[in-house]
């Protein structure tokens with residue numbers, strides 16, 4: 510059986526289970542449940558803290574994990590990111606009281622609080638900055654007000670937690686994160702992994718692509734099909750109208766409305782955009 514770790518709580522948990530459900534796997538319907546066997550697909554799911562997942566996968570106890578890229582790097586586990594999942598996107602930033610810092614150089618000799626000691630220490634070492642790093646479990650933003658730290662390094666999505674705590678980010682983002690699938694470095698994975706990977710790729714593609722159909726005069730086909738190259742090439746079929754053809758191609762969802770305008774402008778008509786529910790590429 511393929512053994513897969515899924516976040517049991519936190520920002521990634523619901524979206525990870527939704528993705529797996531869309532990919533045809535059984536998922537728990539009770540958030541207190543910590544393991545689940547999907548007999549039909551030959552998979553056992555383990556619902557674990559996102560922070561611990563890289564450790565289990567790195568040790569080889571579990572084959573696959575879904576966690577945050579930031580948590581994977583922070584753990585130092587011997588596991589690699591194999592698929593970016595496009596949700597749980599965040600940036601990782603230093604912040605201080607409004608106006609207190611303008612650059613990371615000013616962190617020298619200062620106290621920094623964070624839940625990501627691995628990421629922060631590696632960054633400071635790379636930059637040659639000597640500072641003391643304190644580990645906190647969460648709600649790191651409050652530590653400055655409470656006098657435990659001069660600056661913090663934390664996850665920022667909308668920035669509203671920082672703003673409400675009266676803090677301001679400074680310097681470039683230390684990293685960009687999203688939910689990722691991880692496997693143990695150099696591991697020989699069970700053959701079921703390939704099916705898992707193809708299913709997930711299928712869901713991700715179905716989410717980011719749509720199907721575009723249109724009719725066009727044969728003489729305008731070259732110009733229009735260059736705008737809709739599809740994955741392998743567009744499907745072009747005869748139309749029951751002299752001098753016209755029907756074209757079908759997958760196109761990125763992003764920008765698809767503008768693409769319809771542009772196709773219309775080069776002579777395409779009966780332009781249809783439909784959802785892809787699932788696919789194997």
Ligand SMILES: Nc1ncnc2c1ncn2[C@@H]1O[C@H](COP(=O)(O)OP(=O)(O)OP(=O)(O)O)[C@@H](O)[C@H]1O
Nearest residue numbers: 518519520521559577578579597598599664666686
């Ligand atoms: N507001 C957010 N938006 C997007 N991603 C986030 C956000 N907060 C955290 N993350 C990401 O979610 C992952 C795990 O963080 P999360 O906060 O869910 O775990 P946790 O702090 O252990 O759980 P909890 O917050 O429930 O105690 C990390 O990869 C992090 O980058």
Ligand SMILES: O=P(O)(O)OC[C@H]1O[C@H](OP(=O)(O)OP(=O)(O)O)[C@H](O)[C@@H]1O
Nearest residue numbers: 647648649664665666667668669670671
């Ligand atoms: O930029 P924002 O949209 O405000 O999101 C960022 C906040 O979300 C996370 O907190 P979480 O709710 O996970 O609490 P925690 O700090 O206790 O983990 C993260 O640690 C930040 O505090």
Ligand SMILES: [Mg+2]
Nearest residue numbers: 519520647648
């Ligand atoms: Mg959190």
